[in-house]
Every structure is written in structure tokens, then in C-alpha cells.
Amino acid sequence: MFDLNKPAIQWTLLFFLAFIWGSSFILMKKGLVTFDNNQVASLRIVISFLFLSPIIIKNFKKIKRNQWLKIFLAGLLGSGIPAFLFTKAQTHISSSLSGMLNSLVPLFTVLIGLLFFKLKLRWLKMLGVIIGLIGAIGLLSVGGGISVDNDDFLYSILVVIATICYAVNVNFIKTKLVEVNSVNITSFGFLLIGPLAGIYLFTSDFTHIMKTDEQAWMSLFYISLLAIFGTAMAVILFNMLIKRVSAVFASSTTYIIPVFAIFWGFLDGENIQLMQFVSIAVILTGVYIVNKDNRLERKEAIQKETKN
Template sequence: MVWEKRGFQMTILMVLAFIWGSSFILMKIGLKSFSPEQAGALRILLASLALLPLSIRNLKSIRKEDLKSLLIAGFIGSFFPAFLFMKAETQIDSSLAGMLNSLTPVFTLIVGMLFHKTGFRWLQVLGLSLGLAGATGLILAGDGFHLGTVNSYAFYIVLATCFYAISINQIKAKLPHLSGIQVTSLSFLFIGPVALAYLFTTNLQAVAANPSWPVHLLALATLGIVGTALAMLLMNSLIRHSSAVAASSVTYIIPIFAIMWGVLDGEKITLLHLACMGLILTGVYLISRKGVKKTA
């Protein structure tokens, strides 16, 4: 199958990294008119609406034993992280948010070993270490990427990456019989109505005070439809045809695109940035390698 080809998987990783690497800028734009709660709810609601035709079509695929895992994928894998990231970006840079997101593969491997008896390869551990070192280097690489900029709001993103890891492992372990389209559409079917109900509890009238709110709503619409609905379809399909850790390694590539957005915004890129990017890509390669004996 095409999904099982290494080159195709790497292509999807790069596409996902570009989409999610761009999502942090879209969050910042959306927060200019909307509160973190409103922005998070809109992101989930718009993604759910975009997926609704697929959700209805796949309703017959739901089995009673799948319900728990689909709820975990929906709420733990998408709903709560959407709000955590919005809250965090009220106090930290979008580029730093993208970099902190690279913690996801670390937690994915840990959750898999602790709760799903997932075997691991020593090269996988080396890849995780190199990727994390590269992401850390990007944070320390100057010109707006200082570790001193991290504050307590960064822990919202750390918590979100823990949630991602739980969801990724749950999908891989409990829902292998469902396609990526089925997992994504059905999980969003549950969280969409919750997001809508929560949105109506917020002060929507205050949004109109900013005359540019339609532009900011468009940014959130792009974030919901492309950065959430389409991206989750790709991600859940990738999880089904590769290891959970390999799929989550997309978060190591995201900082590269965060840096690129910074360059477009007038920031400088140095040889140190390029060296860190090399570490990240080397780590992703080692994580996705096959044929190495697994250790329980």
C-alpha cells in the first residue's frame, strides 16, 4: 500500500509539519479579536463542521467497544489541546510554541512503554534524543529564541503534548481496524457539539469591538479546516500505517517551519539554526528506521 512506503510517509510528515508549523501564527492572528476560549472553541467547531459529511457517512462504523477510544482521541487528542495552546499563546511567542510541541514524541514513547507495553529500538531512543537536542538548540539559538522567554504558560503546551501522546498511543493500540478518516471524523462528531455549547457561554458581543474581526475569524477558519480537520485526517492515517512514535515525530520538524515564519517576519537564521535542523531531521530518520531488534 502507498501509505506503507517510507518516502510517502516522509512526504506526509513534511506536509503536516508545514500545516502545524503555520498554525501557531494563525492562532496569534485569531487571538487579536477572540479570547483563548472562543478561539479554541471556534477551531474545534469549524473543524467538526468540515468533517460532518464524513462523520455522518461513517456513523455505521462505530462499535460499542470503540466508543471510549474515540472519546479519548476527540477530547484528549484535539479538544483540550486546542484550548491549552490558545491559552499559552497569550503569553509566549508562536515560534516558541512550535518548538515546545516537539516534546510530543518523547511522551509518546514513554506512554507507549508504560501503558501499552510498546517495545522500543535503541536507535529510536537515540533519534528521540537527537531530535530533542535539536529542538532545544533552536530555543537557545538567539534572536528571539532564548530559553529565558519560557514562563509558566509554557507548561500548558507541555500538558498538551502529554495529551497528544495519550491519544496517539490509544489510536494505535485500540483502533487499528478503523481508517484515519473514520477515527478523525467520528472523534470530532463528539467534540463539535461540546465546542458549540461552550462558545455560547462566552461574550461574543465583545468580538465586534475590533473592526478587523472578520480577518481574524478567517485565520481561525483556516486553522480549523486545514490546520485541524485536514491535518488530523493525515495524522490519524499515518498512525495507522506506522509506529506511534514515528508518526508523532512530525513535531520535531515543526520548529523548522516556525523558524521560516520568523525569517519572513524579519528574523535572522544562523548556521546554528541549520545545524539544529540537521539534528532534528537525523532524529526523525532514526525514529522511522525499521529492522532493528525491539526491546520490551
């Protein structure tokens, strides 16, 4: 589908994913106008499952028996648990703050990779991660407004837990699901968690809300956009980056997400400060260094193969 050996394609996918996921927080907020947080999360999962059903039917026989549990864990960690954590958090914190906190994923990806998945990290890649984190902290310091003395801090922790789930999943896919392609990881992950979300959804007052609330269909439309673009399609592309480029580079998508969160805030009338532009520049520098190290690593690997 894409030649992911080309840096231009890698960067295009990275920014496209960041744009989609940066928009997801606004779409969640729109969904919460009508539905409660658990219903929004369940709808997101169920609609993604239905959207991916043709792929599931076509490729069902390609999944081996010993792969099902791994795919279930990938679906749970990469989509299931975070969907509920984010919507719960956004009942108390802003969508832009959720996007900013999401930028912790690359740091947790590195830490968890080093501690539990025997990740070997070159100094240049580590430098890029640290620079990106500094930029993310800069954005938080300007626009976050988190204090341990208020409820926002407690609900922000839910987003942090979600980022840890993402980080574990990134390493898990890279090391334990090498033999399964990214489309099947995503599709069959939703096959295993989608029906569970559906059972919850239709035992709630979802159908009653659809019949009685005038804004229900508009909220459902926003959640459908969130599910199809921000979940199903985005997770496929994200898993492609994990498997074909690197876990750290793929997770650096979340460093760029706050850039688009600020963009949506600007369109919504929020003020943009100089420090935010500086922080964005720092973030992009960090991501560039991570990608630069990926290219150097591949070049060295090719040179070794040539010598052998």
C-alpha cells in the first residue's frame, strides 16, 4: 500500500495520524453532549467493529489459534481500555488537555520497552525522545492548568493510565505479533472487544436516548467519525508504522497531537501564546531526531549485510 522505507511517506503518515487523533478529543466532547462517557466509548468500539467487519469476514481463516489471545490483548490495550479512560477523563478535563497529556506515550514506550521488552535504544533516539518530552512539558506548562489540589489532576491520571496502555501495546505488537499484519491485528482486535462493548451499550439507556433526545443523531454522527477515522483507520496506519518503521517513531505521533489540539482550540477562539509555538518547534525537532536515527540504523544494517 505504502513504501514505508521513504521518509516522506513516514512523515506524511505521522502528521496524518496526529491530525486525526488530535481531532478525536473534540469529537469525544461532541459525543458527550448527549451520551454518557461509557456509551461514547462503547459506540466508538462497536462502530469500529462494524466498519471493519468485511475485513474480518475475508481474513478470518488467516488467524492461527495461538494468535487469538495476543490479538485480544492488543485490542484491549490499544483500543478498549483507553476508549473508556479518555471519555471518563473528558467529563472533567478539556479536550485540548487530554491531547497534551497523550504526548506522554513515547516516553512510556521507551521506559516499558527497556524494562520489559529488551528494547535496545541508541543514544540518538533517546535524545530525540527526551527533546520531544521537553516540548510536551512546555505545552502543558502553558495550557494545561493541572494542580494536585483539584479534581482535574485525578481525572488527568486516567489519561496517563491510557498512555501507559498504549505504550505497552506498542511494544507488545512490535515483539509478539510480528507474524500478523497490521490490518488483521486491528480488525480482529475489534472482533474480540466489539461484541462486549455492544452488550453494554444495548443494556444501557442508549436506545431510549436515540428516541427522545433531539441532539442524539448529531452526537452519533460525531462518534461515527471518531470511530471510523480516529479509531479503525488510524489504528491500522499506526500499527503499520509500529511494524514497518519503529515503535518509538510510531509513538512519537502523540508528540504532534497537541499541535493539532491547539489548532482546534484556536479555531474555537482560544488564545495562542508564543511559548506554545516554541514548544511545537521543540517537539518537531525531537521527532525529526528519532526518525533520523531510524534511517541511520537501517543504513548500518544494510552495510553489515553487504559486508557479510
